[in-house]
Amino acid sequence: MAQIKCKGTVLEQEIAAAYVAVAQVISIDGPESESETYESDTLDNTDAGIPYSHTGRTEGGSLSGDLFFDPALAGHTNFLDLLTTPQAENWKLIFADAATTEWPFVGAGFSFSPTVALNDGLKGSFSIKLSKIPTFPGSGSAA
Amino acid sequence: MKAELIVDLTCIPCEAHPEGKLPKGTVQDHPEAFRLVRCGCAVLADAECEVAAGMTAEQLTKAQNGYPKVAAGLLPEDYPAWEAGYMRGYYPNGDWIPGPNADELDEYEWQERKRESPLVFPGDEGVDDE
Numbered sequence A: 001m002a003q004i005k006c007k008g009t010v011l012e013q014e015i016a017a018a019y020v021a022v023a024q025v026i027s028i029d030g031p032e033s034e035s036e037t038y039e040s041d042t043l044d045n046t047d048a049g050i051p052y053s054h055t056g057r058t059e060g061g062s063l064s065g066d067l068f069f070d071p072a073l074a075g076h077t078n079f080l081d082l083l084t085t086p087q088a089e090n091w092k093l094i095f096a097d098a099a100t101t102e103w104p105f106v107g108a109g110f111s112f113s114p115t116v117a118l119n120d121g122l123k124g125s126f127s128i129k130l131s132k133i134p135t136f137p138g139s140g141s142a143a
Numbered sequence B: 001m002k003a004e005l006i007v008d009l010t011c012i013p014c015e016a017h018p019e020g021k022l023p024k025g026t027v028q029d030h031p032e033a034f035r036l037v038r039c040g041c042a043v044l045a046d047a048e049c050e051v052a053a054g055m056t057a058e059q060l061t062k063a064q065n066g067y068p069k070v071a072a073g074l075l076p077e078d079y080p081a082w083e084a085g086y087m088r089g090y091y092p093n094g095d096w097i098p099g100p101n102a103d104e105l106d107e108y109e110w111q112e113r114k115r116e117s118p119l120v121f122p123g124d125e126g127v128d129d130e
Helices: A074-084 B033-039 B047-053 B057-071 B076-083 B102-116
Strands: A010-015 A018-021 A025-029 A034-039 A052-059 A062-068 A089-094 A102-115 A123-131 B002-005 B027-029 B042-044 B087-090 B096-098
Touching: A010 A025, A010 A074, A010 B033, A018 B033, A018 B057, A074 A102, A074 A123, A074 B033, B002 B033, B002 B047, B027 B033, B033 B042, B033 B047, B033 B057, B042 B047, B042 B057, B076 B087, B096 B102
Parallel strands: none
Antiparallel strands: A010 A018, A010 A089, A025 A062, A034 A052, A062 A123, A089 A102, A102 A123, B002 B027, B002 B042, B087 B096
16 A cells, blocks of 8 residues: 655557657546446335446546647647547556556547646646546456 | 657557567657657658658757656656756655766755745855846
């Protein structure tokens, strides 16, 4: 058991059949994957609690984050290429633990928005819509 | 189109690379190999790649010098320390992995502390007036 620092966490994008690290990332959120459920209550249920059941499906969700945006940096223009030429792409989130645990996933969609503010550096927010769910170590996956 | 890796990268395991590893020196033959060059993790390996990358020698050098910092997951605030050779990334506990000039780190930290301090240190008086 350990508390893992976030410094050193890397997001990698597959480019030309090789995973390449994304530059100047300052925060990453998600992916907020969630198993799908439905309300399974019935009229003859005497319990006040509303029961739910799972559908057997899991929504992969999205991975989003912020970075210091450099419009001329190749790694960042690769991002923008996903908007001009949308395509599914492989990604990998690598944690900064001793085992450098990896969560590979497939990104189906992508969004990006630069943020310009007088009192801050030029930043960009990105979001990657997952197709299926990440490959979690030791648990298998639908990826 | 070909580009030769100058750093170790990974890939999805395949017949050619069953362990999913692309060691430094691997030549990637791919229609988008120029992107690896632009990111600074490969050098040009044929004329087609050179044309597609469209980079000057200066741009190539800058990209190649920058990629190791990115691969180490460096926070932008630590870029100066990397460039000074004080560190080469982070241990899992967040501490810096010492760089080639880590021995000079104590002096660096001292200068940083002095710079951020409201106190005037002996010997430093009048520095700002010069």
